[in-house]
Amino acid sequence: MKVRNWLSLCAVAASLACAGNANAGVVIDLFTDPITPGGQVVSDGTVGGGGAFSELDGLTNVIGGSRDLFVETTAQQFGFGSTVLSAGGGFLSYSQATGVTGVGVVQWDGDDNSAALDTTGLGGADLTDCNGTACQRISASVLRADFGFGYEVLVADMDGRISTLTASTQFPVNTPTHADYYFDWFNLSDGTYFLGGLLFSIERTGNLVGDVDFTNIGALQFTINVPFIDTNGDPAPIQADIDLTLSAVTTVPEPGALSLVGAALLGVAAARRRRKTT
Ligand SMILES: [Ca+2]
Numbered sequence: 001m002k003v004r005n006w007l008s009l010c011a012v013a014a015s016l017a018c019a020g021n022a023n024a025g026v027v028i029d030l031f032t033d034p035i036t037p038g039g040q041v042v043s044d045g046t047v048g049g050g051g052a053f054s055e056l057d058g059l060t061n062v063i064g065g066s067r068d069l070f071v072e073t074t075a076q077q078f079g080f081g082s083t084v085l086s087a088g089g090g091f092l093s094y095s096q097a098t099g100v101t102g103v104g105v106v107q108w109d110g111d112d113n114s115a116a117l118d119t120t121g122l123g124g125a126d127l128t129d130c131n132g133t134a135c136q137r138i139s140a141s142v143l144r145a146d147f148g149f150g151y152e153v154l155v156a157d158m159d160g161r162i163s164t165l166t167a168s169t170q171f172p173v174n175t176p177t178h179a180d181y182y183f184d185w186f187n188l189s190d191g192t193y194f195l196g197g198l199l200f201s202i203e204r205t206g207n208l209v210g211d212v213d214f215t216n217i218g219a220l221q222f223t224i225n226v227p228f229i230d231t232n233g234d235p236a237p238i239q240a241d242i243d244l245t246l247s248a249v250t251t252v253p254e255p256g257a258l259s260l261v262g263a264a265l266l267g268v269a270a271a272r273r274r275r276k277t278t
Pocket residue numbers: 044045046047048049050051072073
């Protein structure tokens with residue numbers, strides 16, 4: 001209970017952090033293509049036999065103009081039910097039916113027409129260009145998320161450097177909030193960290209020499225429902241019955257002064273709470 005209360009404060013901090021961001025950054029995906037909610041959808045209702053894949057090309061508010069969706073159902077407690085991932089109308093939605101466990105993957109890797117990741121498919125996108133201000137993080141607008149399931153954010157640059165951040169939804173999100181992933185985090189040594197209110201781990205693969213070049217990105221991938229480290233530091237498996245809705249993924253500059261004040265105030269509140277409960 002302690003941990004959950006404290007993490008709900010982090011959720012408030014995250015939403016305040018987004019309040020100061022007037023500068024538009026680089027659009028990764030606004031999920032406004034296609035116009036219809038759920039206009040691009042993949043669904044897998046069988047365990048085994050592979051998953052379901054869809055790629056749409058020629059999209060406007062999507063980095064590289066292409067979006068890949070993939071889902072696979074990995075277990076069904078009651079012998080039926082599907083894993084569904086859809087995009088369109090301004091939303092990305094992922095859901096597993098009751099008792100169903102699965103995995104969902106969104107790839108921004110250009111027109112490769114494959115569920116495999118083409119790590120050079122974007123051809124060198126610059127994620128740092130925020131109209132003259134340097135963008136420093138990826139920001140996802142989260143409309144809704146369940147407790148405790150793991151996800152991965154993978155970035156690959158054109159020189160073969162790959163970094164994967166693994167985190168989990170540690171609190172239910174019932175009102176729109178933002179999740180931020182600083183570019184710097186992807187260049188930390190392999191390990192587990194607690195920064196910016198987020199518990200996450202980093203794993204570097206591919207070319208290990210030098211930092212991931214966010215001015216020269218080859219592919220981005222978001223994987224929903226992976227094993228993760230929970231708030232007690234214990235390994236947790238993939239989860240059943242989960243739901244997630246995002247409304248936009250962009251890059252943004254540093255938080256404004258207002259949001260820093262908000263974060264500092266919340267830091268004090270969190271410290272007070274910690275003292276009270278010890
Ligand atoms: Ca299947």
